[in-house]
Amino acid sequence: MTEDRLILLGRIVGLYGVQGWVRLESWTEPRMQIFSYQPWLLKTASAEREFRGSHGREQGKGIVAQLPGVADRDEAAAWIGAEIRVRRSVLPRPKQDEYYWVDLEGLAVVTVDGASLGTVSHLIATGANDVLFVVDGEKERLIPFVTGPFVKAVDFDARRIVVDWDPEF
Structure with missing residues (x-):
């Protein structure tokens, strides 16, 4: 197992409000667990950046998040479509007879x-x-x-x- 391998946990699917919040699609179980695995490594076709300390909440049927350092809607829009990845090493060890x-x-x-x-x-x-x-x-x-x-x-x-x-x- 390569501990530095990047693991896809979700993606940014839209905007929420005017203060730089984004809508997420999370593939963790439970879905709010995505915030436990940090830093996030976000990558789009034109940008790549590491975010430490992202936080969020459930909003309606989805999840919204605040990306540290992203303060307005225009900055947040640049991250729509970005995949949310983390290093394999930040995930907890699987239990006996469980596997990632x-x-x-x-x-x-x-x-x-x-x-x-x-x-x-x-x-x-x-x-x-x-x-x-x-x-x-x-x-x-x-x-x-x-x-x-x-x-x-x-x-x-x-x-x-x-x-x-x-x-x-």
Whole structure:
């Protein structure tokens, strides 16, 4: 795991008021947890900046935030569309048998018999469980990330996930 890797937590989607506040879309759970992870590294096509001490509140069905040093609506407008990222090192350690998706991305996937299935490209959420998207050249596999029946081990030291999965499937 690379502790300096940047993790996407949300984005700025609009303006709120005239004093430089912005509307956020947060992908943390609960969504207000986004304010616990600082500093924010905001990047647009034309600018990049680190913000320390951003704070906010729930407003209607959304979240609004004050970016330190941004005092008016015009300054805030420059950040619409910016992705909110933080360094991986600011996130808390996951609990036993819990994983951040970003830590699983790039790991090799092998069967219990040692057959290589590829590497984890990304994960997707479904109603029932999360799913590993595993790519091996042209072949793509969707493997349920369910510990026990399918996922037998996650070994960060060896950079691999062991699964009980038919290589032909």
